[in-house]
Amino acid sequence: MVSAELLLLDVSTSDGAEYQCVVRNRFAAEHSIRSVLKVFQVPVFSNEPDDMSLLVGQNAKIMCAATGIPPPVIKWSKDGGAAFPAALQHRLFVRPNDDHLYVVNVTIEDQGVYTCHAVNEAGSIQASATLRIFENSFNVTLKDTVVTVNETLLLDCYAGLSHPSQRMEWTLNGEPLFVDGDRVSLKAQGQILAIRKVELSDFGEYACELWAGNDQLARQRATVTIVGLDGIKMEPKTRRKFDFQPSAVLLTLIASIAMLFTAIACCIGFGRIWSSRKLTRTALNKQSIRG
Structure with a gap:
């Protein structure tokens, strides 16, 4: 009678598979029934809910996300129970493939401790956050x-x-x-x-x-x-x-500066024309002498 035992130490997710025992001798081989090894992983939070403060009438958006094998299911409780005043008034909801719990148009009765439960076949974990609701806001308007x-x-x-x-x-x-x-x-x-x-x-x-x-x-x-x-x-x-108007002296000064720049520009232009004419006359005189 021969017996054998397969021992896996420090099991990881990669060890999940089908296993089968095979017995052989020189005459034949015999196979056992296949056994499936499922490796589960306890949930781990990737995002935990945070404490939050809001004014009456605002919207609450509480995040909670977890990973695990198989993927955990997220459940919520308030103050240790399953009663949500917002749910009775159709102001509480969750969306598919969304990691948030939404409470719309919050009221004072919505404040409390919200607990996120992540559950799968390997176990469960939980994390809580406190939602505080305040009624006060600005009593006066800040004015320019x-x-x-x-x-x-x-x-x-x-x-x-x-x-x-x-x-x-x-x-x-x-x-x-x-x-x-x-x-x-x-x-x-x-x-x-x-x-x-x-x-x-x-x-x-x-x-x-x-x-x-x-x-x-x-x-x-x-x-x-x-x-x-x-x-x-x-x-x-x-x-x-600037709320003042330019004075007459300032306007006169600006006009004088403009006239000065105009005069300088005219002198420069006249000098260029005179130089051009002088060069032309010199060239003509040289041609006459050669002729």
Whole structure:
């Protein structure tokens, strides 16, 4: 009686195949029934859901993707259960071949902990993210403003910060605004921007942004134009705008310069013509002498 055993160590996906035992001697060979070895792989997340903050009425897009053998099935739960208020109101859906869970027109009851479950025959894994919903937004509209040099610029972007994670950030021409706490300062938890003794260089597009954690909830912007003591305006589009009319002295000076350049051009042209005629006469005299 002969027996044999095939032992595979550190099995990998490439080991998945059909195996068959063959017994031979000098007279004949005998084959066993074929056995199929399936190699499964426990799911692994390729994209985990992230915490998210939104305002009421916005749309949530929560990502979750995983790989494994066989490909895992993605399932969702909210606060440890299968009840989704958004699903009952037809505001929650998933798309084929899409790694996102969508919640449309979110409400306060949609906030909570969303858990992504990746399941296949080898096992299951899960990852969670918290969705926070806020009701507050800007209570005032940021308006375009014109101020004169040395005056104080005040921009109000009040939003009634309702949670410790919320904050207000300011930018100037798309870049973070430098706040020194002296000439440029923030008040009311950063919701009011004050710039004392305004300078011409303070012109540009100012924006206030409402944030919660790493998420920008809302943004509004306004253009600030600075007027100098000499009447010169500094504004984003034209860069410099002059509001004065040229004086009579300036117009006279421009006319005199133009006449001077005209006279110089005429003298140069006359000199070239005179030189050309002189050369022509010299050539004719030489021909007469030779004749």
